[in-house]
Amino acid sequence: xxxxxxxxxxxxxxxxxxVTLDCVYETRDTTYYLFWYKQPPSGELVFLIRRNSFDEQxxxxxxxxxxxxxSTSSFNFTITASQVVxxxxxxxxxxxxGSTLGRLYFGxxxxxxxxx
Amino acid sequence: KAGVTQTPRYLIKTRGxxxxxxxxxxxxxxxxxxxxxxxxxxxxFLFEYFSETQRNKGNFPGRFSGRQFSNSRxxxxxxxxxxxxxxxxxxxxxxxxxxxDTQYFGPGTRLTVL
Numbered sequence: 001x002x003x004x005x006x007x008x009x010x011x012x013x014x015x016x017x018x019v020t021l022d023c024v025y026e027t028r029d030t031t032y033y034l035f036w037y038k039q040p041p042s043g044e045l046v047f048l049i050r051r052n053s054f055d056e057q058x059x060x061x062x063x064x065x066x067x068x069x070x071s072t073s074s075f076n077f078t079i080t081a082s083q084v085v086x087x088x089x090x091x092x093x094x095x096x097x098g099s100t101l102g103r104l105y106f107g108x109x110x111x112x113x114x115x116x
Numbered sequence: 117k118a119g120v121t122q123t124p125r126y127l128i129k130t131r132g133x134x135x136x137x138x139x140x141x142x143x144x145x146x147x148x149x150x151x152x153x154x155x156x157x158x159x160x161f162l163f164e165y166f167s168e169t170q171r172n173k174g175n176f177p178g179r180f181s182g183r184q185f186s187n188s189r190x191x192x193x194x195x196x197x198x199x200x201x202x203x204x205x206x207x208x209x210x211x212x213x214x215x216x217d218t219q220y221f222g223p224g225t226r227l228t229v230l
Contacts, residue, residue: 101215
């Protein structure tokens with residue numbers, strides 16, 4: 001079974017604060033992929049990052065960084081120096097092995113509000 | 117490269133009616149997946165099509181169906197609409213739908229059932 005848990009339902013921060021969004025996953029597959037998507041009020045899910053289960057290197061892209069730890073089954077997302085434009089719902093997602101063709105398992109999402 | 121497009125963007129229907137939603141994938145993508153998003157259930161997988169064949173299906177009643185055409189465009193149909201079908205329906209495309217692929221989403225169709 002595949003499962004993603006995002007325990008934080010809502011987070012509010014003030015501009016320029018750093019914020020970390022948590023994601024914990026469950027899977028029995030040895031090969032799997034983890035994703036983060038951003039959903040602004042317009043509704044479209046915007047792809048941010050993909051990691052495979054064999055690559056535990058942390059990744060940084062501008063103000064965004066991701067920390068993948070297999071030991072704790074976590075794939076956390078940090079926004080440094082947050083901006084108002086970062087306000088959105090962020091989803092963590094998991095795809096497992098071949099039986100899950102074309103299917104992502106999503107967490108419930110974290111609503112991030114950045115106040116000016 | 118154009119992104120995933122979905123039409124219509126908004127729909128209002130009444131209970132008992134049926135509805136058809138359309139999705140055009142990114143050029144070159146052959147896999148199309150559909151998801152339903154509601155405040156109560158979150159994002160739930162409906163089905164996935166590749167080369168006009170349904171390869172995977174989520175846990176939805178038979179009122180929800182879909183198809184894919186030879187140009188990879190996909191439609192989903194909901195018959196005998198219920199109030200609980202009100203949702204944002206998102207379509208995603210990827211090259212082959214394999215586990216290594218990334219899914220890219222369209223803007224969604226917001227369906228309201230009265």
